[in-house]
Amino acid sequence: MAACACKQRGGPLGDGNVKVRRETGGRGGKTVTTVRGLPLDEAALQLLAKQLKAACGSGGTCKEGVVEVQGDHVQRVMAWLTQQGFKPKRAGG
Template identity: 35%
Template sequence: MDLKDQLKNLFPEHKETEEVVKEKTNIWMQDDPIICKYEKRKGKPITILEGYTGATEDFKILAKEIKTKLSVGGSFKDDKIIIQGDFRDKIMKMLTNKGFKVKRVGG
């Protein structure tokens, strides 16, 4: 017996509705490349993304998406995305697939 069948037995008068969840994908594309660089702070590697000229909210959404897909920590400070760990290759691939131009700096 499937979970849906069990729920139908418990709530026979309930009608299923489909909810459409729309993601915000209107991120402003820019002409200048986003700079992706690698640093070590207190002996720990970090990846820094800077140079985005669009809205701050769009950059925060992009930061959250990167952190979620890579399952890592990070923050957004001073118009820079700081990701814990060296993930330059994966981040650059993700941004290129989204249509951004990315420039690798440092190493």
């Protein structure tokens, strides 16, 4: 019997609509820049997050398909993603 295709890992986590936004909620007032919707698998997303954090010169994390970069780096992140061939959109206010 074949395994269920919906439970297999390894496919892209995002839908391709790359959204970049600045968030402070639930972080004790600290600002982070989040990137959602990247059409990459987990390993590629981890690598991209590492490169993005280095480009911004700050820390961050990657969990559940969302890249978080500490600080307000929306413009820098959008420019870097555009240079890498993605088409990011600014989300939020």
